[in-house]
Amino acid sequence: MELILALAIGVLVGSGVWLMLRPRSYQVIVGLCLLAYGVNLFIFAMGRLYVGAAPIMPKGGFVDPTAYADPLPQALVLTAIVISFATTALFLVVMIVSRGMTGTDHVDGKERLS
Amino acid sequence: MSDFTSHLMILPIVIPILAGALMLFYDDRRRLTKLGIGLVAIFMLILISMELLSGVKGSSGPGSTVVGLYPLGNWPMPFGIVLVLDRLSAMMVMLTSLLALPSLIYAAAGWHGKGQHYHSMFQFLLAGVNGAFLTGDLFNLFVFFEVMLAASYGLMLHGSGPERIRAGLHYIAINLAASLLFLIGAALVYGTTGTLNMADIARAVPELPEAQRMLFHAAAAVLGVAYLAKAAAWPLCFWLPPTYGAASPPAAAIFAIMTKVGIYVILRLSLLVLGPEAGASAGFGAPVLIILGLATMTFGTFGILGTPDLGRKGGYLSIISSGTVLAAVGFAQAGGGAQMLGGALYYLIGSTAAISAFFLLAEPVSRGDEPPEEDLPEGSDAVAERWTAMTSLGAVEDTTDPYSERTVSWLAMGICFALIAAMLAGLPPLPGFIGKVAMLAGAVGDNIPASGRLPMILWIYVALLILSGLGALIALMRFGIRRFWAEDGRTPRILALEVVPVVILLAMIGLQTVRSESVMSYTRDTATALLSPSIYRNAVLAPVNSADALETEVAR
Numbered sequence: 159m160e161l162i163l164a165l166a167i168g169v170l171v172g173s174g175v176w177l178m179l180r181p182r183s184y185q186v187i188v189g190l191c192l193l194a195y196g197v198n199l200f201i202f203a204m205g206r207l208y209v210g211a212a213p214i215m216p217k218g219g220f221v222d223p224t225a226y227a228d229p230l231p232q233a234l235v236l237t238a239i240v241i242s243f244a245t246t247a248l249f250l251v252v253m254i255v256s257r258g259m260t261g262t263d264h265v266d267g268k269e270r271l272s
Numbered sequence: 273m274s275d276f277t278s279h280l281m282i283l284p285i286v287i288p289i290l291a292g293a294l295m296l297f298y299d300d301r302r303r304l305t306k307l308g309i310g311l312v313a314i315f316m317l318i319l320i321s322m323e324l325l326s327g328v329k330g331s332s333g334p335g336s337t338v339v340g341l342y343p344l345g346n347w348p349m350p351f352g353i354v355l356v357l358d359r360l361s362a363m364m365v366m367l368t369s370l371l372a373l374p375s376l377i378y379a380a381a382g383w384h385g386k387g388q389h390y391h392s393m394f395q396f397l398l399a400g401v402n403g404a405f406l407t408g409d410l411f412n413l414f415v416f417f418e419v420m421l422a423a424s425y426g427l428m429l430h431g432s433g434p435e436r437i438r439a440g441l442h443y444i445a446i447n448l449a450a451s452l453l454f455l456i457g458a459a460l461v462y463g464t465t466g467t468l469n470m471a472d473i474a475r476a477v478p479e480l481p482e483a484q485r486m487l488f489h490a491a492a493a494v495l496g497v498a499y500l501a502k503a504a505a506w507p508l509c510f511w512l513p514p515t516y517g518a519a520s521p522p523a524a525a526i527f528a529i530m531t532k533v534g535i536y537v538i539l540r541l542s543l544l545v546l547g548p549e550a551g552a553s554a555g556f557g558a559p560v561l562i563i564l565g566l567a568t569m570t571f572g573t574f575g576i577l578g579t580p581d582l583g584r585k586g587g588y589l590s591i592i593s594s595g596t597v598l599a600a601v602g603f604a605q606a607g608g609g610a611q612m613l614g615g616a617l618y619y620l621i622g623s624t625a626a627i628s629a630f631f632l633l634a635e636p637v638s639r640g641d642e643p644p645e646e647d648l649p650e651g652s653d654a655v656a657e658r659w660t661a662m663t664s665l666g667a668v669e670d671t672t673d674p675y676s677e678r679t680v681s682w683l684a685m686g687i688c689f690a691l692i693a694a695m696l697a698g699l700p701p702l703p704g705f706i707g708k709v710a711m712l713a714g715a716v717g718d719n720i721p722a723s724g725r726l727p728m729i730l731w732i733y734v735a736l737l738i739l740s741g742l743g744a745l746i747a748l749m750r751f752g753i754r755r756f757w758a759e760d761g762r763t764p765r766i767l768a769l770e771v772v773p774v775v776i777l778l779a780m781i782g783l784q785t786v787r788s789e790s791v792m793s794y795t796r797d798t799a800t801a802l803l804s805p806s807i808y809r810n811a812v813l814a815p816v817n818s819a820d821a822l823e824t825e826v827a828r
Contacts, residue, residue: 178449183441190448197452197459204463231462234411238455241418245451248425249444256437265445267438 163203170196183253183265187246194242198235205231280327281342281357283320284365284402287313292395303384306391310376313395317369317402321362328362329794337801339811341408349813350472356408358808359798360617364405364536367621368529370780371628372398374773378632379522381769386431386520393430397423397526404533408812410458410468413537417454417502421447424530427523428515439518446511450501457495464488471812474544474805478551489556492546496538496557503534504594506568513575513587516631524586524631525773528624531594535620538598542605544805558606562729565599568592569736573743582634585747589630589696592740593623599733600711609718610803614796615710621791622703622784626695629777632770633689637755639764678768685766686756688774693752695781697745703784708737710792 170192177189205228213229215221253263260267291313295306330336340357343349376394384390400420407413425447429440462468464484465476480488501508512531516524538561546556572592576585600608600616691702698704715730784791801807 178445186445190445190452193449193452197455200456201459204459230468231459234459234462237411237415241415242448242452245418245422245425245444245448248422249441249448252425252429252437252441252444255432256441259434259437265441267434267441 159207159209163199163207167196167199167203170199181264181266181270183256183263186265187249187253190249191246194238194246198238198242201231201235201238279342280320280323281340281355281406282344284317284324284369284406285355285399287316287320288395288399288402292392292399295392295395296389300388303391307376307380307384310391310395311373314369314372314376314398317398318366318373321366321369324357324362325366328357328359337797337807339808341812342406350467350469353412354408354469354812355406356471356808356812357406358811359794359801360536360540361405363617363621363794363798364532365402367532367624368398368401368405371526371529371625371777374632374776375522375525375628377776378525378770378773381767383431383520383522387429389426390430393423393426394526397427399423401529401533405536408470410461410470410473412468414451414454414458417533418451420530420533421451424523424527427526428519430523431520436518436520439514442511443515446501450498453494453501454498457491457493457498460487460491460494464491469812470541470544471809474547474550474809475813477545477553478549480553485552489553492541492553492556495541496560499534499537499541500564500598501534502531503538503598504531504568504591505564505598506571506591506595509568509571509591509594512591513579513584516587516590517581517583521632521635524583524634525628528590528628528631531590532620532624535594535597535601539601539802542601543802544808547605547805548607548803549805555606558602561602561605562599562733563602565595565597565602566729566732566736568595568598569740571595573736573740576747577743582638582751583631585751586627586630586634589623589744590627592744593620593627596623596711596737596740599736603715603719603730603733604799604803609714610796610799611718612711612714613799613802614792615707615712615714617795617798618703618710618792619707621795622695622707622781625777625780625784626692626704629688629692629774629781630696632774632777633685633692636764636766636770637685637689639766676767676769680766680768680771682756682763682766684771686752688771688778689748689752689756691778691781692774693745693748697748698741699745701785703781703788704741706785706788706792708741711737 174189174191174193174196177185177192180186180189208227211225211227213227213232215223215226256267257263262269264270291309295309298305324340327340328338330338337359342355342357344353344355346352372394376391379390379394397420400416400418400423403416404413404420407416425440425444428443429436458468461473464480464487465473467473467476477488497508504512516527519527542557542561546553546558548554550556569592572588572595575588575591579585579588597616597620600612604610604613604616695702695704698708700706712734715734716726719730720726
């Protein structure tokens, strides 16, 4: 599982960075989305990997914390997803306005020769 | 620890959010109402920040520090989110509210009518900035950063136009990428230390096992990149001059505090977590901060000499100011002494206010100085041009006339410009000079080793400190001579409402000059407190013992 997760994060972040460095604003936004996915998985992995373990302990009595998953990274991921989703939506709006105003989808608002 | 702040501490976050939300209930055409709500909120913020500032000084003689705590949800200490107020955060909250007032008054001179929801976004920006200064939790800091940035995207694009959209697109993309780096760093910190509370991180760092330490250093470096991008350190600063130059002047004036948020976080974390009490991690990153700070100063100096546009000159001025403080933080982390850091904090207050005033002045001063455009009819009034309601992109159909038609003379502009230029160049007797003298005295006085030879890097810093001032002086003087003396007689119309905020900021700078002694002793005590991070750590973690007691009780 570790290998698959690591590969997933690596592929997402790698392609995200590559797309973000492209000149078209659509590529940039897709790149930012992929990067956000990779980062979210990474935060999740920082709480260590568990299989079949609940994050919330039952009420009352002493319980063994090792049998439970860490709930904090899950909460962090939730926050991060919401925030990156909202800011990406905002970025999309600005991108569309830029496309309408400049008539090109180049990030600099004008086509470069060659 | 006294509970002097009780619930006062959370008000700098709550008031702007409530004010901003309240404004949303009013139609966007009722700008006077919104302006009124905004001004009331800012006056309350100023009063509260004064109260907080006098609270942190404590009552037990000079130099003492009281750290205020506000556990949100009243969780036992290392868990849950906590707001922490110490000398540094109180000072920064104060600076924010003082800069907000002139910027808002300037917006009333017409700019707030150039788009929608200017006042709400302005308040949300203040909430985000204040929250970033007050929070004691790394992930909560991320959330407040995003609140601040989301509002700043709106303010940046306020007024629309292709130039702003293009600069805004770059600005948003860069900040999104930096935020993702922030998340990676925060997650790594949690993965290695098991906590996100800044004080608790500081406690955990000296006890880290060797295998984890390397990963923690990677986390610190990733976080550092994110903050340096916000603080506009070279080579992460290329976004700043076009963005700030393209933003509307009142927005740019409040953006002046945003680079200082990055500086603040670097200052807080590098001294608290990687400071003198961090065991094997002590001083990690200090050389990088010093070198990047010096490079930033150099870059800013060349930039300000190279660009003809006054708005961009303002951007380079904030880069110089960032670099100056950044290098001082690096020296302080490497053991450069409190005197230099205190001087840097003093300089930070004055230079931020001056840069804010500079952005407010930049647009009126260069009005009518733009290269002639073909489609502009001969003899058109630039002021009237600016206040014609926008006809596209969701403009509100109403009048956007300024509230007062009173104008001021060109001479008043010239005097304001000269004073601000003198302040930014570091000429006596203004705070720019006093701050730099304090930094130089600290750099040279506190750091002479036994051999009696000052380290080379300090000489470079001293030289750059003076040269960057000289660069700013040459650039601004050249512009001033061309604009104010070599004038062809045709002066633009300047509204009084546009000069009043600048005068307010100049009055603040004047007050800082006159009350230099007390401001300087405050910043020096702040620096002393920052250099012994156990004050902050113990204050935050003091209730831990009671939490432990609670836990054992449950276990039994």
